[in-house]
Amino acid sequence: MKKMLGLSVLVIVGGLIFQGFTSTGSDGSAEAPPTIKFPKKVDAVIKNKCYGCHSADGKSDKAKAALMWDDLASLEPAMQAEKLKNITHVLSEGSMPPKMMVEKMPEKALTMAEKSIMAKWAGKMSKKVSKKLM
Numbered sequence: 494m495k496k497m498l499g500l501s502v503l504v505i506v507g508g509l510i511f512q513g514f515t516s517t518g519s520d521g522s523a524e525a526p527p528t529i530k531f532p533k534k535v536d537a538v539i540k541n542k543c544y545g546c547h548s549a550d551g552k553s554d555k556a557k558a559a560l561m562w563d564d565l566a567s568l569e570p571a572m573q574a575e576k577l578k579n580i581t582h583v584l585s586e587g588s589m590p591p592k593m594m595v596e597k598m599p600e601k602a603l604t605m606a607e608k609s610i611m612a613k614w615a616g617k618m619s620k621k622v623s624k625k626l627m
């Protein structure tokens with residue numbers, strides 16, 4: 494029993510150290526902790542098509558309440574799972590960016606390729622997060 498306890502403390506401390514290492518990039522900028530990662534392609538789609546509303550600078554409180562990209566990586570796994578489920582949902586519905594915006598700025602619509610990049614990413618991250626929930 495004592496051995497088990499020691500081992501789990503080791504794992505926790507190890508995890509914290511690991512997180513400490515990875516959460517700050519070499520240039521000192523904040524990077525996502527291990528679970529939720531944003532590969533370049535995904536990041537580009539988010540920045541171009543989603544970030545304007547779902548970030549601190551967004552003008553809609555509703556959008557900010559629904560999803561903040563910058564917070565996603567630091568949420569509890571259960572919340573991450575919820576957000577990822579919502580992301581998957583809006584992708585399959587084609588409901589984001591909102592119709593109103595796409596009507597005014599058709600270039601803001603997600604292309605098929607972008608949708609597929611995002612959907613694959615959300616699926617992969619959901620799997621990772623659900624492992625943490627077990």
Ligand code: HEC
Nearest residue numbers: 542543545546553555556559560579580583589590591594
């Ligand atoms: C023009 C602003 C705007 C842009 C751009 C935008 N959204 Fe949203 N989003 C909103 C608003 C407003 C809501 C809240 C809708 C509501 O509460 O009815 C929302 C809600 C959401 C939700 C929560 C939906 C739910 O069921 O809870 C998700 C997920 C989401 N957006 C993902 C995205 C993604 C992914 C993109 C980029 C492809 C994106 N949004 C781009 C404004 C935006």
